Amino acid sequence: MTTYLYDVARYLPEKRVPASYFAQFADNDKLAGNVMFAAPEFRHHAADDETSADMMVSAARVLTARHGEDYLDDVSVVLTHSQLPEVPVHGCGGELAHRLGLRPTTVLDVHNGGCAAVAHMLDLAGALLRGAGGGRALLALAQNSASQIFTQEQVRGSAQAPIPGDGAAVAIIGLDDVSASPILNVVCHSFGQFAGDMVAVAKPSRKYWEAGPGQLHIGFTEARIAKVLARGNRMVPEVAMEVADSVGIAPTEIDWLITNQPNRIFLRNWREALELPPQRHPDTFDECGNLFAVAIPLTLDTAVDDGRIVPGDTVMMSAFAHAGDFAGAAMIRWGGRR
Known part of the structure; x- marks a missing residue:
């Protein structure tokens, strides 16, 4: 169904x-x-x-x-x-x-x-x-x-x-x-071995529910960043290719790629891995920054509003989460607003 x-x-x-x-x-x-x-x-x-x-x-x-x-x-x-x-x-x-x-x-x-x-x-x-x-x-x-x-x-x-x-x-x-727009396929993968690599920290250290003078933020280090870059560079194209293959469409034939938008380097690497030009990879990064989970639906809505995405176009939505503990992709054929 x-x-x-x-x-x-x-x-x-x-x-x-x-x-x-x-x-x-x-x-x-x-x-x-x-x-x-x-x-x-x-x-x-x-x-x-x-x-x-x-x-x-x-x-x-x-x-x-x-x-x-x-x-x-x-x-x-x-x-x-x-x-x-x-x-x-x-x-x-x-x-x-x-x-x-x-x-x-x-x-x-x-x-x-x-x-x-x-x-x-x-x-x-x-x-x-x-x-x-x-x-x-x-x-x-x-x-x-x-x-x-x-x-x-x-x-x-x-x-x-x-x-x-x-x-x-x-x-x-x-x-x-x-x-409406048929969802051609959805693929999700969990990588629990990486779940501990995204942490919230404060100085002095405390559990997030404990009172204390330190303000919580994400605990990035050079080593953690290297891991996230390596995993993200690989995961988003891989799961997009898996979905494309399942519906019989070559990645280069996708009309639009919409991803999460953590930074410009990921955006560039993902579209290059899928051999897509920048104009087929809409992004809202410079206006909105990293919107985390909101980035994909917000960017899709933006690209429909401005006339780039039209009925009949295939749209690949692909993302990875946190430090790489989850990745997912879905492809639709846009049918217009219903």
Whole structure:
């Protein structure tokens, strides 16, 4: 039973932050100059009181403005992914469903997909809908750590601080509209042996739930960066090639490649590995920075809006997560907004 993507929508916070904001705080971080941390020109920061659910609701309202207030009425599955869940233990799926007036049978907060969460969520939602024999799923993703983690006084001068941005995106999938965009295949792989290579640190050291003077951030080292670069360079093209092969399309024949967007070096290496020119690899990095899981649906929505992606085009979405503990890809044939 084929799963279809009906539409996607995006939201960016109003606050647009230039690279100069971080430049004024730059300290003697020994990782400055590393290719992983070449800063984008801009990124957006969520407002102080703006939550993951707030941003997801804003993105979902784009869909209802576009298609009508009843567009979400048939949603039976709600999947959410927040980069930084505000509430300990559980995520914001229940709040999102309530605020949108939904009565789903399944609400699931998907935390471990990382930057490849879209592939993970497409896979999960498709299985849930097929198991139920119908319905629609709302996939909602928010990246909310840029303004909360990377502007902290002890973190904002580091090389990693200017890279992330905040934003949200949503997508609707289902089984019943053959005029929508068929999901040709989804492939996901877990690499648990690498799960311990992405860590949160503070100085002095503490567990993240313990009180203390040190502000949490990502624990990058030269050795960890080398591992992440090697794995990411390999994983994203490999999983994209696996999906392309499964549907009988050569990678060079893909109309559009959309990936997660951690930095420019990955973007270049991935499209070169798949032998695709830059103009067929849309990115929003210089406007939005690293949006983590939000990057793929937001960039897809952007490229549809500006007319690059048109009905009939094949779109490969491929990503890896964290330090390489997860990778996923999905291919669609764009059918227009439905």
